[in-house]
Amino acid sequence: MLGKALTGGKKYWMWVILLGAVILAGFASYLLQLKFGLGITGMGRNVSWGLYISNFTFFVGVAASAVMVVLPYYLHNYKEFGKITVFGEFLAVSAVVMTILFIFVDLGQPARVLNIIRYPSPKSVLFWDMIVLNIYLLLNLVIGWQTLNAERKSEPQPAWIKPLVILSIPWAISIHTVTAFIYSGLSARPFWLTAILAPRFLASAFASGPAILILLCFIVKKFARFDAGREVIRKIAQIIAYAMVINIFLSLVEIFTVFYSNIPEHSLYVRLLLFGINGHLLLSPWMWVSVVLGWVSAILLVNPQTRKNDTILMATCIAIIISIWIEKGLGLVVSGFIPSPLGEITRYIPTTHEIAITAGIYGVGILVLTVLIKIAIAVKKEAES
Amino acid sequence: MDRRQFLKIAGFSIAGFILDPSLDIRPKGLFANTAKQKITSYIRKWGMAINLDACAKKPGCRACIDACNIVHNVPGLGSPKEEVKWIWKSPYPTVFPEHIHIINREEIKNLPVMVLCNHCDNPPCVKVCPTKATWKREDGIVMMDYHRCIGCRYCMAACPYGARSFNWFDPRLFLKTVYQDFPTRTKGVVEKCNFCEERLIRGLLPACVEVCKENALIFGDLAAIDSDVRKILKQRHSIVRKPHLGTEPKVFYIL
Numbered sequence: 001m002l003g004k005a006l007t008g009g010k011k012y013w014m015w016v017i018l019l020g021a022v023i024l025a026g027f028a029s030y031l032l033q034l035k036f037g038l039g040i041t042g043m044g045r046n047v048s049w050g051l052y053i054s055n056f057t058f059f060v061g062v063a064a065s066a067v068m069v070v071l072p073y074y075l076h077n078y079k080e081f082g083k084i085t086v087f088g089e090f091l092a093v094s095a096v097v098m099t100i101l102f103i104f105v106d107l108g109q110p111a112r113v114l115n116i117i118r119y120p121s122p123k124s125v126l127f128w129d130m131i132v133l134n135i136y137l138l139l140n141l142v143i144g145w146q147t148l149n150a151e152r153k154s155e156p157q158p159a160w161i162k163p164l165v166i167l168s169i170p171w172a173i174s175i176h177t178v179t180a181f182i183y184s185g186l187s188a189r190p191f192w193l194t195a196i197l198a199p200r201f202l203a204s205a206f207a208s209g210p211a212i213l214i215l216l217c218f219i220v221k222k223f224a225r226f227d228a229g230r231e232v233i234r235k236i237a238q239i240i241a242y243a244m245v246i247n248i249f250l251s252l253v254e255i256f257t258v259f260y261s262n263i264p265e266h267s268l269y270v271r272l273l274l275f276g277i278n279g280h281l282l283l284s285p286w287m288w289v290s291v292v293l294g295w296v297s298a299i300l301l302v303n304p305q306t307r308k309n310d311t312i313l314m315a316t317c318i319a320i321i322i323s324i325w326i327e328k329g330l331g332l333v334v335s336g337f338i339p340s341p342l343g344e345i346t347r348y349i350p351t352t353h354e355i356a357i358t359a360g361i362y363g364v365g366i367l368v369l370t371v372l373i374k375i376a377i378a379v380k381k382e383a384e385s
Numbered sequence: 386m387d388r389r390q391f392l393k394i395a396g397f398s399i400a401g402f403i404l405d406p407s408l409d410i411r412p413k414g415l416f417a418n419t420a421k422q423k424i425t426s427y428i429r430k431w432g433m434a435i436n437l438d439a440c441a442k443k444p445g446c447r448a449c450i451d452a453c454n455i456v457h458n459v460p461g462l463g464s465p466k467e468e469v470k471w472i473w474k475s476p477y478p479t480v481f482p483e484h485i486h487i488i489n490r491e492e493i494k495n496l497p498v499m500v501l502c503n504h505c506d507n508p509p510c511v512k513v514c515p516t517k518a519t520w521k522r523e524d525g526i527v528m529m530d531y532h533r534c535i536g537c538r539y540c541m542a543a544c545p546y547g548a549r550s551f552n553w554f555d556p557r558l559f560l561k562t563v564y565q566d567f568p569t570r571t572k573g574v575v576e577k578c579n580f581c582e583e584r585l586i587r588g589l590l591p592a593c594v595e596v597c598k599e600n601a602l603i604f605g606d607l608a609a610i611d612s613d614v615r616k617i618l619k620q621r622h623s624i625v626r627k628p629h630l631g632t633e634p635k636v637f638y639i640l
Contacts, residue, residue: 038553043553044465045465048541108574110535112536116535124539188546189542343479
């Protein structure tokens, strides 16, 4: 089936070349980082995780959200989703590939990455994150590929695939839960030290991931003339509406505890994040963009009239992705480090190299997704005719 | 040898390196040995007391910092963003946010306080390390293996005391002279204060303690009743940083 990725029109090849160029630019910057060290990024002693780990966290969520199309299809027998479960699984594959790359480029000694396997440390959450992410990648690759293969031959799926699909459902929850535990178990960072971090991660993931999936459906409809169908998009939009409302509720719950208890150690971070300190706004303008976009899109999604309008839905999906990207990345990872344990307020600004490397990884992810979706559509069209 | 055979042998050799610990090619230096060595039949518990009044007598003094930097090849980057710090000063309110109140003595309110790795009994940094590059010895010293660290910086996120530094650049470029008795580090690894374990094993005091003319730093075995550090902690009131986190620091501050 891989051969299907090698036949395409002019537009397809232009797109692949463009992605290739972005990847190469990112790779060039990575070589520089490898030579001079992570000092060429905007990170430093106080804010020691930045754009890479932010994107890692966001895309773990995107990967986990595949469960939102897999679960209704397999557990509730919601047949409509059968058309796009494979899209969900392939989106998960490309997202996990990106998360692994983001971790990799963040390492100071990438040549030693196998030390994680050579000296396994079950007490470290990173060890478990490595395990769950890799197995999740494998699960989705196998399930997606096998589903497509069966579709191509117009055969029912082999029996051994069903247990894997069932396993992939709790596994999706686990990848984002374990990722939340990376943060929520640290006594050093009061901002992250909250038990609702994992539920919050899941709620925001189940909004942002399906939002990407809807956009993907629209893109595929326009460029590959493959229609997932109105009903499918409507249903996903509903799922996003629920997830977004729960996400906002959970942030408000967090804000209540932090401000009503008024423990300086906890409230300072949120105050800094939302309002800045001594006139230094740091991340707060970004945060308010995220809050406003989040609220507006939640309202537009809850209202059936606006939810059912394709143009508004597309805009809403983009708004949600931006809102949650800011919230998870800048608003969660970076702000957990500000102030530092010794009270220093540090401004973190990613450098050009850092942004280029990040863009390069996006390029890899989108390329993987493009190739997989292209194959999927070719197979589906063949099976239909 | 055909291509297939070559790949087979190559594959097995790589797998062998990964799986067989006896083929470990990391240099077996100071740390690998001392980690397992028991110095005496009973287990020591190294600890330090810092007398804030003694520090206050000599504002601007940085003898301990300089001594530490020299004997450990701590690079001087001159930029706070990428700085590597083993022992340094921070104002009292930032070190003890839970001990600020209106009745604080004037001389303490803005006193620069020496801070370093606390060599905790329950070190959060050790728990999170995915490669066991950082670990706690029986005598309480929290150690760092510069050859095993992959540079993920999870320990930096986990340390409640900001005591860990990362080598954002090649530190050797920022060393004017290299002190031969201690290794330099490479870029991309985390480092920290080691209570001068390389000196303790030779029966010497930590460099910062030895150089301090004011006797502001008192070091010794917390497990020995007659040690200097136990004696002074018994006589005077002391506090530790962030006791509510349960990390059980082994650096005490005498008020």
